[in-house]
Amino acid sequence: MKQAFICANKAAKHDDVPIGAVIVCDGKIIARGRNKVQLNKNPTLHAEIDAINKACKKLAAKFLDNCEIYVTLEPCAMCATAISYARIKNIYFAAMDEKGGGIFHNSKIFETDKHLWKPFVQQLPKYEEQSAIMLKEFFKSKRKI
């Protein structure tokens, strides 16, 4: 998760909301992703999608069966569905996202879409505050501009 936070901080540097994701396979980091919506002018390039794109390319595989994803914020419905399509077995995330989250909030995608493959999902409260502070600081700095 610490590596995911490093990715998130890099996102802020190019004016993207600081969200980072890391994909781990057999104990090794195989892909690092960060929010690149502003950087690439592409609304689909959330940190999780960026990481999945890289991991699939690296393994030359569409299924990331033995992988886990660490994200600094609860994935949205788009990313949660993408993670399910990639068959990533575990999702660990730092902070809940009441507004944009799609696992425990809003569509609660894994509850409402019975056809989706279901990964194990766990929030890691230990990292919640770090994520919340990072996001708060980012939006505070944006308001100053």
Added chain:
Amino acid sequence: MKQAFICANKAAKHDDVPIGAVIVCDGKIIARGRNKVQLNKNPTLHAEIDAINKACKKLAAKFLDNCEIYVTLEPCAMCATAISYARIKNIYFAAMDEKGGGIFHNSKIFETDKHLWKPFVQQLPKYEEQSAIMLKEFFKSKRKI
């Protein structure tokens, strides 16, 4: 929609489920997408995402405000959310997708996610049969192999 079917047929040629999408802006096609999950070994590369990636690149914009998307099948939750993030104003699709659809089926994403920007959505029954036959033929040919 006819152009979206042409894209779908191209997808079948590289062994991908035949689903196509076309993005239209001010009456002109600005991007054509097709399912490339098998081709690129990437589970996120649905026809809609492929089309959005291309349209954003072409317009160098993350919002496709004045655009409409034509898809041969009801978008899944991932794609419907991506379309919403891209602010595409209208979604037209050919056939309903009871199993994988995310607008009128399963998570019914635009009903359950109150924070999402809501495009206008319309199924075009005129094209329903064409999409259903195309998919049936594809899966029939796969079973023969």
